[in-house]
Amino acid sequence: MAQTRAAANSPSLKEVVKAFATPPDDARPMVRWWWFGPSVEKKQLEREILDMKAGGFGGFEIQAVYPMELDDEAKGTHNYPYLSKQFLEHVSFANDKARANKLRVDITLGSGWPYGGPHVTVGDAAGRLRVAVIELPAGNESFALPAIMNGEKLLASFVADGTPKQLDSSKLQLFEPQLLATKSGRAGVKAAVADRVVVCYIASRTGQQVKRAALGAEGFVLDHLSRNAIDHHLKTVAEPLLKAFGKNPPYAVFSDSLEAYGTDWTDDFLAEFQRRRGYDLKPHLPKIESGIGADAAAIRRDWALTQTELANERYLVPVNQWAKAHGTRFRSQTYGEPAVTMSSNKLVDLPEGEGYQFRQFSFTRWATSAGHLYGRSVISAETWTWLHSPAFSATPLDMKVEADRMLLQGVNQFVGHGWPYTPPGTLEPGYAFYAAAVFNTHLPWWNVMPDVNGYLQRMSYLMRQGKPANQVAVFLPTDDVYATLSLGKVSVSAEMGKYVTPELSAQVLDAGHNIDYVDAESIMELGINYPVLILPHVTRLAPAVIAKLNDYVRAGGKIIAVGSKPSLAPGYLNAARISAEVQTASDALFANQDKVSLVSSDSAVGAALKAAVPADMELSAEKENIGFIRRQLTDSDVYFIANTSNRDVTANAAFRSKYKTAYWWNPYDGKISNADVKPTLRLAPYESRVLVLTDTPQNAQQEAKLADATTVVDLSRDWKVQFSEKPQAVNMSSLRSWTEDEATRYFSGIASYTKDLELSAAQLKDSRLTLDFGPGTPLEVTPKVPSGMRAMLDSPVREAAVVFVNGQRAGSVWKPPYQLDISKLLRAGNNRLEIQVANLGLNALAGHALPDYRLLSARYGQRFVPQDTHLIQAQPAGILGAVKLIGAKLQ
CATH class of the missing domain: 3.20.20.80 (Glycosidases)
Structure with missing residues (x-):
C-alpha cells in the first residue's frame, strides 16, 4: 500500500520492559x-x-x-x-x-x-507589500507620489476610472507614471474627463x-x-x-x-516569482490584493507557495x-x-x-x-x-x-x-x-x-x-489554503482549521481511530502508508498527486473525499489545460467506487470510515471522552488510553490487534499486571492507562479483583495541623479550607496533618487498605479566562499531598482517583498518619499588593502586561473531603 513511513526503531517488548520500569x-x-x-x-x-x-x-x-x-x-x-x-x-x-x-x-x-x-537593518527587516491609493479628480493629470521611506521601493502603479470607494480593481491598468520633476515628488498621467484612482504597490516592511x-x-x-x-x-x-x-x-x-x-514579501520577490512560477507577477498585483477575478485565487496560490519555498x-x-x-x-x-x-x-x-x-x-x-x-x-x-x-x-x-x-x-x-x-x-x-x-x-x-x-x-x-501506528491520514489541502490567503495574512497553519474542522476530527476519533496529517509534498516524496486517506473539501490538486492517489488505491488504499472531487489546477500558468487534466484524472480515480467514496459533509465521515476499515479501538460508549494512541513494536501493540473528561467513564473496549494476551502497564510506577484482551475500561476523571497486547509472556501480577470496599475507619475529624513557618499547630476538629481562618487565608505552603490510627490484626489480614480522600467535584461551566487548559475538576485535596505512614513515604495524591494503597505500611496496633498538603502560590500572591511596573515601563517601554491579574484571589486549600480508610478483602 504505497511506500512506508520513515522507519522508527522497532524494539521487542523484552527490550522495552526494563526501561519502562x-x-x-x-x-x-x-x-x-x-x-x-x-x-x-x-x-x-x-x-x-x-x-x-x-x-x-x-x-x-x-x-x-x-x-x-x-x-x-x-x-x-x-x-x-x-x-x-x-x-x-x-x-x-x-x-x-x-x-x-x-x-x-x-x-x-x-x-x-x-x-x-x-x-537587523531596515533592509533586512520583515517585508510586506504596501498599497497606496491616490484619488485623481477628473481633469487632473498630476498627483503626489506616495512617500517612499527607508527600506521601501515602489514596485508598480495602476490606474482605473472611479473613486477609492467605487473602484473596480479588476480594471486597474499597469502604467509607468511620468515624473514631472526630479525632486517634486509628483508624477503625471494623461488627463481624463472621469475621476481616476491611482494604486501604487510598494515593497515595504512590517515594522514589527x-x-x-x-x-x-x-x-x-x-x-x-x-x-x-x-x-x-x-x-x-x-x-x-x-x-x-x-x-x-x-x-x-x-x-x-x-x-x-x-x-508577505521580500526584496527580490518579483524576480524569484518569475523564476519559480514562470510568469511576471507585477501585472497581477491587484488580484493579490483584492482576490477579485477568475484567476485571482490561482495567482494567490502561486504567490503564497513562493513564500513557502523562500x-x-x-x-x-x-x-x-x-x-x-x-x-x-x-x-x-x-x-x-x-x-x-x-x-x-x-x-x-x-x-x-x-x-x-x-x-x-x-x-x-x-x-x-x-x-x-x-x-x-x-x-x-x-x-x-x-x-x-x-x-x-x-x-x-x-x-x-x-x-x-x-x-x-x-x-x-x-x-x-x-x-x-x-x-x-x-x-x-x-x-x-x-x-x-x-x-x-x-x-x-x-x-x-x-x-x-x-x-x-x-x-x-x-x-x-x-513505530507510529495511526490508521487514518487526513490530507491537508495546502493549495486550497494558499488560494484563500491575502495581504498581511499569509499562514497555512492558521487557516487549515477551516478544512480540517473540529467536526471532521471528531468523526474520525469517534469512529475508533487516531489521526495523522499528510500533504501533497509528503505524498509525492513518501507515498501513503495508511489504510484510509481522507480528502477534506479538496479542489486544487496537481495531476501528479492524483496519479499517486491512483497508485495508492491500486495497492489497496481507500479514500474518503468530503464535499467535492479535485477539479482545479493548483496554480495560474496553463490553468485551463491542467484543470482539464485534473478533472479527467479525478473522474477516473472516483470511478473506483469500491475504494473511493465521496460524502457530502464532515458529519458523514464517521459512517464512511466504519465501512472502510475496522476501528483501531472500538468502544461501547464514551467515544467523545476516551482518547488513545497506539505504538507498534515488533511483537506488541502499545495503547495509551486517557479519559479526557472530568467524570468517571465506563466502556467496553475491543482492539484491532492480532495478539491474544493483554497486560496493564502502570505509567506511574512501572508495574505490570494482567488484563483482559477486551477489557472493561473504568476510568476516573482524567485517568490514563497503558494497555499492551502481545503474545510475549510477561512477569505480571494478577490485577486484584476486590470485593465491595467498606469503610474501616472514618478519618474525617480531629487532625492536628502544623503549618510550615507557623509556630503552633492547630487542632482541626472538622476538615475545612485554610482560607476560612484569617491567620491562614493567604498562606501558601505545606501544612502537615497528623493523626494516630489503631488497627487490629484481623483488620489487616487478607485486606487491601486504601486511604480514600473522596471524589473530586466536576465543574460544569468553563471559567471565562483566555484560551488555555485547566482541569475542570476541584480536588478534595487542594492541591496535592504526600502521605507518610509510620514515618515511611507511602506515595502522593494529586490526581484522580484520590486514593492511596497503604496496606504494606500499616501494622497491628497504633499507626501514625502524616499527610503533607500543599496548596497554590496564588494565595500568597492574593495577600499582598501587586508590583507597580510604572517606572520599569518608563525606563524600558512596556514590554509586558501581567495576564488576568483581576482574577487573583485566594483559593480553597487543604483537605476538604471526607477522609476514610477503606478496606476490601482480596478474592
Whole structure:
C-alpha cells in the first residue's frame, strides 16, 4: 500500500520492559528557563539547576526576555545587555553546571521571538507589500507620489476610472507614471474627463519589533524570506552564543513559533516569482490584493507557495545546516507566518508543536505528523503555555490534563512553559512570565513535582518506542489554503482549521481511530502508508498527486473525499489545460467506487470510515471522552488510553490487534499486571492507562479483583495541623479550607496533618487498605479566562499531598482517583498518619499588593502586561473531603 513511513526503531517488548520500569533521563520533561533582564547571578543559577534536577526535569532551554526590575546595586539587580560579556559568561556557567549534573541545555538563537534585534537593518527587516491609493479628480493629470521611506521601493502603479470607494480593481491598468520633476515628488498621467484612482504597490516592511525582548535585544523582526538577513543573524547573534558553550555545544538551538505578523514579501520577490512560477507577477498585483477575478485565487496560490519555498530555502535549511556544522541540532516550531507547511518540518532535526487541541486541528499534530512521516523519533511540544491563568493558579492535575492531550497527539518530549529565574529575596511566590504557568520551587506543591515528572518521563519514553501506528491520514489541502490567503495574512497553519474542522476530527476519533496529517509534498516524496486517506473539501490538486492517489488505491488504499472531487489546477500558468487534466484524472480515480467514496459533509465521515476499515479501538460508549494512541513494536501493540473528561467513564473496549494476551502497564510506577484482551475500561476523571497486547509472556501480577470496599475507619475529624513557618499547630476538629481562618487565608505552603490510627490484626489480614480522600467535584461551566487548559475538576485535596505512614513515604495524591494503597505500611496496633498538603502560590500572591511596573515601563517601554491579574484571589486549600480508610478483602 504505497511506500512506508520513515522507519522508527522497532524494539521487542523484552527490550522495552526494563526501561519502562526505570526510564532513561533523556525522556524527562524540560523547562523553558526565563532569564529576566537578563539579570542573573551564578550562585542562583546553580541553585535553580540543582532544583530542576531534584524535581525530575531533564534540562532547560535558556530564553532571555524583558527586564523585571530596574538596576539596583543595593539589591544586587543588574540587567546585563543581551550578548554582553557578562551575559555570555552566565550562559557558559549554566552550560557547565548543567552538564556536570547530566542535564540537557538548549538555547534560543535570539531573545524573545521571532528572531530579530538591533542588528537587523531596515533592509533586512520583515517585508510586506504596501498599497497606496491616490484619488485623481477628473481633469487632473498630476498627483503626489506616495512617500517612499527607508527600506521601501515602489514596485508598480495602476490606474482605473472611479473613486477609492467605487473602484473596480479588476480594471486597474499597469502604467509607468511620468515624473514631472526630479525632486517634486509628483508624477503625471494623461488627463481624463472621469475621476481616476491611482494604486501604487510598494515593497515595504512590517515594522514589527521583537516580542518580549531582553535589554539590548530590541529591534526589528528579521526577514525570514531573505538569506542575507538569516546569515547576518547567525553571524551576529548565533555565533557569539555558541562560542559561550565552548567545546560543549548545546543539545539544540531553538526557534519559537513563527509570528512574523503581516509578512508577505521580500526584496527580490518579483524576480524569484518569475523564476519559480514562470510568469511576471507585477501585472497581477491587484488580484493579490483584492482576490477579485477568475484567476485571482490561482495567482494567490502561486504567490503564497513562493513564500513557502523562500522560507524553506532561506531560513529553515540554512539554520538547520548551521546547527549541524556547530555540533548541535535545530529545534523548531515550524508553523505560523511566514507561510511554512507541514512538510517544512522535514527540514529541521527536531520538530516541535504547541497546542492541546486533541479533537480539532492543532499545531501539535501538525508537528507530530511530520515527525511520523519523516522519521523524527523524538517530537516535542511547548506545553502548558496558557495553563490555568493567572500565574500560580495551575495545579499538578492541570499539568497532567494538558500533557495527556499532547501524548494523544504523538508528543514524546515535553518542554514546560516554564521556569522563571527568581532572585533570592524576591517576595513570594516569586517571578512569573507575563502569560504562563510556573513550575519551580516557589510552588507549594513542588513536593509532588517528582511524581508528576516521573509519569511524564515514563510516558515520553514509551511513546518513542516502535513505530507510529495511526490508521487514518487526513490530507491537508495546502493549495486550497494558499488560494484563500491575502495581504498581511499569509499562514497555512492558521487557516487549515477551516478544512480540517473540529467536526471532521471528531468523526474520525469517534469512529475508533487516531489521526495523522499528510500533504501533497509528503505524498509525492513518501507515498501513503495508511489504510484510509481522507480528502477534506479538496479542489486544487496537481495531476501528479492524483496519479499517486491512483497508485495508492491500486495497492489497496481507500479514500474518503468530503464535499467535492479535485477539479482545479493548483496554480495560474496553463490553468485551463491542467484543470482539464485534473478533472479527467479525478473522474477516473472516483470511478473506483469500491475504494473511493465521496460524502457530502464532515458529519458523514464517521459512517464512511466504519465501512472502510475496522476501528483501531472500538468502544461501547464514551467515544467523545476516551482518547488513545497506539505504538507498534515488533511483537506488541502499545495503547495509551486517557479519559479526557472530568467524570468517571465506563466502556467496553475491543482492539484491532492480532495478539491474544493483554497486560496493564502502570505509567506511574512501572508495574505490570494482567488484563483482559477486551477489557472493561473504568476510568476516573482524567485517568490514563497503558494497555499492551502481545503474545510475549510477561512477569505480571494478577490485577486484584476486590470485593465491595467498606469503610474501616472514618478519618474525617480531629487532625492536628502544623503549618510550615507557623509556630503552633492547630487542632482541626472538622476538615475545612485554610482560607476560612484569617491567620491562614493567604498562606501558601505545606501544612502537615497528623493523626494516630489503631488497627487490629484481623483488620489487616487478607485486606487491601486504601486511604480514600473522596471524589473530586466536576465543574460544569468553563471559567471565562483566555484560551488555555485547566482541569475542570476541584480536588478534595487542594492541591496535592504526600502521605507518610509510620514515618515511611507511602506515595502522593494529586490526581484522580484520590486514593492511596497503604496496606504494606500499616501494622497491628497504633499507626501514625502524616499527610503533607500543599496548596497554590496564588494565595500568597492574593495577600499582598501587586508590583507597580510604572517606572520599569518608563525606563524600558512596556514590554509586558501581567495576564488576568483581576482574577487573583485566594483559593480553597487543604483537605476538604471526607477522609476514610477503606478496606476490601482480596478474592
